Amino acid sequence: MKYRITHQTDHRxxxxxxxxxxxxxxxxxxxxxxxxxEDIESVRVFARTAETIIRFRGDNAAPLLDFLDQLDLTDxxxxxxxxxxxxxxxxxxxxxxxTKVLLRIVKRLxxxxxxxxxxxxxxGAPYIINGVKDLFRRSFSAEIVHASAILASLLTRDFAxxxxxxxxxxxxxxxxxxxxxxxxxxxxxxxxxxxxxxWKVADGGDLVQVNIHQVRDGDRIHVAMGSMIxxxxxxxxxxxxxxxxxxxxxxxxxxKRPDSTVFAGTVLEEGDLTIEVRGAxxxxxxxxxxxxxxxxxxxxxxxxxxxxxxxxxxIPYTFGTxxxxxxxxxxLTKAASVLMVDFSCAIEVAMPIAVLSxxxxxxxxxxxxxxxxxxELISEADTVxxxxxxxxxxxxxxVEEVVTMEGRDExxxxxxxxxxxxxxxxxxxxxxxxxxxxxxxxxxxxxxxPTYIVAHxxxxxxxxxxxxxxxxxxxxxxxxxxxxxEDWARVRRMPAQYSRLYMAVGGRLAxxxxxxxxxxxxxxxxxxxxxxxxxxxxxxxxxxxxxxxxAIAAEAGISEYYAEVLPEDKxxxxxxxxxxxxxxxxIGDGINDSPALSAADVGxxxxxxxxxxxxxxxxxxxxxxxxxxxxxxxxSNKLIARMNATARVGIAFNAAILVAGIxxxxxxxxxxxxxxxxxxxxxxxxxxxxxPEDRSLPAEEESAADFAAAVSGSAA
Numbered sequence: 001m002k003y004r005i006t007h008q009t010d011h012r013x014x015x016x017x018x019x020x021x022x023x024x025x026x027x028x029x030x031x032x033x034x035x036x037x038e039d040i041e042s043v044r045v046f047a048r049t050a051e052t053i054i055r056f057r058g059d060n061a062a063p064l065l066d067f068l069d070q071l072d073l074t075d076x077x078x079x080x081x082x083x084x085x086x087x088x089x090x091x092x093x094x095x096x097x098x099t100k101v102l103l104r105i106v107k108r109l110x111x112x113x114x115x116x117x118x119x120x121x122x123x124g125a126p127y128i129i130n131g132v133k134d135l136f137r138r139s140f141s142a143e144i145v146h147a148s149a150i151l152a153s154l155l156t157r158d159f160a161x162x163x164x165x166x167x168x169x170x171x172x173x174x175x176x177x178x179x180x181x182x183x184x185x186x187x188x189x190x191x192x193x194x195x196x197x198x199w200k201v202a203d204g205g206d207l208v209q210v211n212i213h214q215v216r217d218g219d220r221i222h223v224a225m226g227s228m229i230x231x232x233x234x235x236x237x238x239x240x241x242x243x244x245x246x247x248x249x250x251x252x253x254x255x256k257r258p259d260s261t262v263f264a265g266t267v268l269e270e271g272d273l274t275i276e277v278r279g280a281x282x283x284x285x286x287x288x289x290x291x292x293x294x295x296x297x298x299x300x301x302x303x304x305x306x307x308x309x310x311x312x313x314x315i316p317y318t319f320g321t322x323x324x325x326x327x328x329x330x331x332l333t334k335a336a337s338v339l340m341v342d343f344s345c346a347i348e349v350a351m352p353i354a355v356l357s358x359x360x361x362x363x364x365x366x367x368x369x370x371x372x373x374x375x376e377l378i379s380e381a382d383t384v385x386x387x388x389x390x391x392x393x394x395x396x397x398x399v400e401e402v403v404t405m406e407g408r409d410e411x412x413x414x415x416x417x418x419x420x421x422x423x424x425x426x427x428x429x430x431x432x433x434x435x436x437x438x439x440x441x442x443x444x445x446x447x448x449x450p451t452y453i454v455a456h457x458x459x460x461x462x463x464x465x466x467x468x469x470x471x472x473x474x475x476x477x478x479x480x481x482x483x484x485x486e487d488w489a490r491v492r493r494m495p496a497q498y499s500r501l502y503m504a505v506g507g508r509l510a511x512x513x514x515x516x517x518x519x520x521x522x523x524x525x526x527x528x529x530x531x532x533x534x535x536x537x538x539x540x541x542x543x544x545x546x547x548x549x550x551a552i553a554a555e556a557g558i559s560e561y562y563a564e565v566l567p568e569d570k571x572x573x574x575x576x577x578x579x580x581x582x583x584x585x586x587i588g589d590g591i592n593d594s595p596a597l598s599a600a601d602v603g604x605x606x607x608x609x610x611x612x613x614x615x616x617x618x619x620x621x622x623x624x625x626x627x628x629x630x631x632x633x634x635x636s637n638k639l640i641a642r643m644n645a646t647a648r649v650g651i652a653f654n655a656a657i658l659v660a661g662i663x664x665x666x667x668x669x670x671x672x673x674x675x676x677x678x679x680x681x682x683x684x685x686x687x688x689x690x691x692p693e694d695r696s697l698p699a700e701e702e703s704a705a706d707f708a709a710a711v712s713g714s715a716a
Contacts, residue, residue, distance in 0.1 A: 001030075001071045011041070012055050013064075019050040024088050026073035031087045033071055039064060047091055093178040097171060104167050117159045123166050124150040144319065149668055152326075152336040161336070161668045168672045175680050198230050199223070199423075201274060206447060217277055224272045224423045225452045228265065233275035235260045240271030243616065267616070269594075272451070318658065325662050336668040337661030350646050350679060354686035358639045361689050366622030367632055374618040377602045378636035380583045384535050385574060385596065387588035388542035388549065389499070389517060390427030390606055392556055392626075397427055397517035399435035401494060404511045405487040411441055413511035417503055419446035420458045420469055427589060428499065431515050465506035471543070475502035475509065483509035496547060519555050526626040527557045533633050537582065541570050543592060570596035587629070604629070631691070638690045646682055653678045 007014035022030075027047040034043040034054060041055040056064055107116060131147020146169060153162035201220040202208045212230060215221065220236060223229050229242070241253040244266045253269055256262055262275055318338065326335035355372035362369050369375060386392050402410045418436035421429035422443070436443045448467070450460040456478065457470015468479050475481050481504035483491075491512050494500065498514035527538060540561040542549050549563035562573070570586075574596050577584050586593070586600035594616045597603030605617035621628045657674050660666045666674065 001068055001073055003068060006051075008061075010059070011057070012053070013061065015052050015054070015068075017050040017052065022047040022050040022073075024091070027091070028088060029073050029075070030071070037064070037067070045087060048095065089178075089181060093174060093181075096174050100167065100171055100174070104163075107163075113159075116163070120159045120163045120166065121154060124154060124162055127166070127169075148319065148322065149336045149672070152333075153668055156333065156336075158333070158668075161333075165668055165672045168676050171676070175683070215277055219277050220274055221277060222272065222274050223268050224450070225268055225270060226424050228267050229262050229273075229275070231264050231275070231277045233262055233277045235262060235273050236276050237274035238272050240273050241269050243267045243269050272449075321658065321662070329662075329664075331664070333667060334661055334664050337664075337666055337671040338658055350650065350682035350686050351643050353683050354639060354642050354646060357687045358635055358642075358690050361691070362632065362635060365628065365631060367628055368620040370618050374602050375636045375639050377583060378585065378619075378632055379640050381585045381602065382535060383537040383539070383577055383582040383584045384530060385539045385541060385570070385577075385584060385586045385600070386558070387570075387586075387593050387596075388540055388544060388552055390589040391587050392523050392540060392552060393517040393519050394427075397431045397499070397515045399431050399513055400498060400516045401514035402511055403487075403490055403494060403514070405483060405509050408510055410511075411439060413503065414439065414513070415441040415443040416446055416448075416462065416467065416505075417469055417501065417511070417513060418443040419448050420450045420460050420467065423448075423450050424452045424458060427517070428501065428515055431517075432501065432513060462505070467503070467505050469501060469503040472500065472502055475504050479504060479507070481507055481509045497551065499544060499548060519552055520626060522626055523556045526629060529630050530633070533630065533637075537577075539573075541565050541573065541596075567592045567595045571599045574599040635690055642686065642690060646686060650678065650682060 002018045003015045004018060005013060006016050017030075022045070024047060027045045030052060031043060031045045034040050034052075039057050041057055043055070044053045046052065054064070107119060111119065127143070127150050128147045131144045131151075134144050146165070150162050150165055153159070153165065197209050198212050198215060199207045199222040200210045200215060201222055207222050215231065221231065221233070225240070235256050235258050237258065239255070239257045242256050242262060244254050244263065254266075256271075256273060262273065322335045322338040325331075325338050329335075352372075355375070358375060359369045359372065389397075399414070402414050404410050404413050414432070414436050418433045418441065422433045433443075446462070448460040448462060450458045452458055453470075453474070456474035457468060460467045468475055468481070476483070481502070487509065491500075494512070494514045495516075497516065499517050501513040501515065502509065503511045503513070530538060538558055538560070540549070540553050540556065540558045542552075542561070542563055543565060544552075544563060546563040549561050553559070553561035562569070565573075570588075570593065574584050574586055578599070578601065584600045585602045585604060586596045587604045587606075588594075588597060589606035593605075597605060597617050602619060603617040604619045604621060606621055619632065621632075654675060657666065657671050657678075661668075661671050
């Protein structure tokens with residue numbers, strides 16, 4: 001990279017990149033390449049002037065300069081770029097506002113008054129036309145109010161006031177769009193797929209686990225039942241039912257067979273597929289997430305909907321007040337001042353930003369929330385239903401004992417179990433795979449093509465023999481696996497607190513894996529804190545034995561529990577509680593929990609759990625700490641309080657402007673400024689963290705809030 005140092009201090013470099021203007025892509029490569037370095041404190045890239053300012057740590061800038069010498073800005077592969085650049089978004093909107101301000105200065109300083117009047121009429125015409133259209137549609141919108149204010153100023157030949165109204169309205173809209181766009185982009189990044197490994201079909205048909213970045217268009221990948229489809233593509237082998245609700249909103253499972261198109265982020269519920277990848281970059285998935293956020297009704301909470309209904313009814317009264325003011329005072333300036341009052345603006349712009357900002361903050365706390373309404377439902381919930389394994393107990397249980405039958409080798413049986421379980425990630429499955437890795441067993445060489453049977457276990461074949469692994473009921477009762485009295489006596493001697501996985505080969509019990517799944521240390525405290533925060537009814541449901549369930553429930557402080565339940569039992573219980581009028585939160589992490597997660601008012605999945613659970617759930621916790629549940633409850637309560645405050649302040653402030661306009665205390669330009677300033681102020685306030693004790697915005701990223709605060713002060 002060519003550059004020239006124009007200024008240097010102890011920890012600061014100002015570079016000129018020897019170009020008239022830096023292309024946005026190159027600006028992103030430079031910004032993110034530097035931002036990833038540990039010796040960089042902050043970096044600012046100015047694409048318009050092809051300059052950058054770098055603040056670095058340490059006393060020696062030589063390593064940094066060597067890095068810059070080797071950096072190729074035209075090589076996008078030099079650094080992993082985000083799918084949407086926060087730097088580029090900020091630069092785009094900054095340039096729009098700067099252009100507006102410069103044009104206004106040029107207009108006022110260099111254009112003669114008659115030309116300024118013509119330009120003002122031309123600029124105001126679109127507002128007036130849109131207002132007239134809404135009037136004919138009998139839609140009393142804010143556009144009618146703004147159009148009337150501009151028209152009144154033009155009719156009184158007050159071109160300066162009309163120009164100020166247009167300018168302030170334009171700048172206000174840009175700032176509102178900027179804050180909303182930034183919130184949506186940040187949220188979409190947190191909702192984007194976080195898949196790192198996929199099963200690639202290698203030459204010869206073997207399955208090899210590779211990094212997702214190694215997959216190219218045309219490669220084939222295998223997706224098993226219960227897993228998320230990581231990339232867009234076309235089915236080449238297999239038949240399956242796919243849950244596409246996250247993409248299409250349809251609750252009916254989509255049937256997929258060869259030549260069918262599948263989408264990244266959807267979940268394979270039944271069957272398995274081999275997919276030829278089309279679009280390895282995953283950008284189409286990101287675009288659909290953004291579209292989902294912008295269009296989904298789930299983003300609109302009941303509180304916001306009520307507020308919007310209130311302010312929409314105020315618009316005709318605002319218009320009527322302006323007409324009466326003009327008739328009684330014979331003063332169009334006062335009438336125009338009244339028309340600058342728009343009660344809806346703060347509600348329609350600032351309240352969605354409050355929701356988006358809270359969802360973004362939750363994402364930084366490793367909590368993924370898929371819609372604003374779920375935050376409101378969390379604040380209203382009175383019932384929580386917990387799955388046990390991986391939720392109340394540790395997400396990483398430990399294999400403590402492997403009991404083998406008929407003289408089989410312990411390591412061979414553990415490797416075989418790991419080869420089957422790693423295709424269907426769950427906390428117990430993860431424990432088996434980890435145990436195999438810890439023993440340095442090469443289970444990847446065991447070629448299996450397992451099938452998951454919900455609520456039972458996994459079926460596969462090895463060397464022509466049927467292999468099954470799962471619960472006691474599945475292996476010893478349904479499959480009727482044979483076990484000798486001598487071997488069964490050894491199984492009975494296993495500690496009672498162990499969860500057990502039974503594995504049979506060729507119809508004979510081959511091994512029993514004992515897994516210790518201790519309760520999370522914070523669980524009793526979290527259960528108590530939930531009760532203190534308004535959760536009256538707490539239940540634990542598990543497919544585990546009565547003995548294990550009773551012990552865990554007692555240790556957690558849960559009085560109501562159900563053992564040996566099937567997935568449909570959990571879902572039925574949740575629905576029955578909702579039918580009683582309760583607001584129910586379901587928390588789980590396995591494939592078995594997905595029906596109950598769908599049935600609840602709010603389904604919460606643990607991130608360490610199965611793909612299908614995370615995809616179906618409305619909220620995902622990072623996976624290890626239930627403390628996040630209390631954080632989520634606090635954030636939900638504070639969000640509702642913030643939205644109510646936004647509505648009250650917005651309505652009260654605009655009512656004060658209206659009264660001041662009637663009294664002649666403000667002119668239309670001032671009213672427009674005050675209105676826009678109040679809206680921007682509420683937007684900026686709603687962009688702040690809702691739990692201020694843990695601010696975690698990246699320091700190096702310049703936010704819309706920083707620049708908007710400066711511009712709103714200079715726009716007057």
